[in-house]
Amino acid sequence: MSVALAPRERRGEVSRVGMVIAVAVRKGGAGKTTTVCNLGVAVARRTGEPVLLIDMDPQANLTKHLGVDWRRLEKTVNQVLFGDASADEVIVAMPWGVDLLPAGIDLAAAEKVLLGDPIDPNGRLREVTEPLRERYGYIFIDCPPALGVLTLNGLTAADRVVVPFEANALGAEGVIETLNMIGRVKKHLNPGLRVAGILANRFDGRLGLDREVLEAARERFGSQVFRTVVREAVSLQEAVGHGRPAAHYRSRNPGHRAALDAYDALAEELLTECGRWVDDGQGAER
Ligand SMILES: Nc1ncnc2c1ncn2[C@@H]1O[C@H](COP(=O)(O)OP(=O)(O)OP(=O)(O)O)[C@@H](O)[C@H]1O
Ligand SMILES: [Mg+2]
Secondary structure (H helix, E strand, O other): OOOOOOOHHHHOOOOOOOOOEEOOOOOOOOHHHHHHHHHHHHHHHHHHHOOOEEOOOOOOOOHHHOOOOOOHHOOOHHHHHHOOHHHHHHEEEEEOOOEEEEEOOOOOHHHHHHHHOOOOOOOHHHHHHHOOOOOOOOOEEOOOOOOOOOHHHHHHOOOOOEEEEEEOOOOOHHHHHHHHHHHHHHHHHHOEEEEEEEEEEEOOOHHHHHHHHHHHHHHHHHHOOOOOOOEOOOHHHHHOOOOOHHHHHHOOOOOHHHHHHHHHHHHHHHHHHHHHHHHHHHOOOO
């Protein structure tokens, strides 16, 4: 399968107009962290570009997911946001083609401090990511489940947002509020922000309910829903337990290969979208 690449990349030149992609939805457990981790690794593998994953959730699940013990970290994204550490001091190199800007529980306290910033409470992360675009081809931001100031920082820093939802439980709960919020961010904070796609996660095609939920989402959100769905796969949870991305975890589970293929296909969909964006600087609207 081929990926639509920007002309510069086709000519073999290195493109370092890094793209920032937030993963956000106002719903706990929808698959934000799983998406950032596994899509980020898939994009790194496909493009060969350096990829940075940023943990913006005080739960620090992405940090834990990648096997980093946040309790041993002296500094995290929290210090970087407030200029008390440089990103370089805090970024952890990972063996899977991705680097991590980790979070710790102290990020919860950052929310309060950000809210007290009278000048630009939502723009701190953008100040961090802007210079990093020269070094990373893709920067993924894992947002917390609330549409609070940390998520607003993620959306303000981003060019694109991926909105995952559980295809099997309470349907697309949270997606509509999130899309509304994205619309407001576009209007007031970040006019360049666009929805890269809505991702159906934990889909089980054997269940009628899941198929109904997916169909309803496609009817409601049209082509904004990624063609790729990520199915329910126990190995994605096993990989978390081993502190590794799924692509670097061996599992005999029958759904494992399908999950890896799904992240590959999703990476291709996303890169096609990004390729348009890098292509001529005019692909602002789909
Ligand atoms: N496709 C999938 N198949 C099986 N398990 C999954 C799948 N996607 C996510 N999970 C599991 O569901 C749980 C929630 O996923 P994840 O942590 O990615 O959600 P989240 O949206 O980041 O949650 P939070 O809002 O708490 O940050 C995790 O245990 C994860 O391993
Ligand atoms: Mg999470």
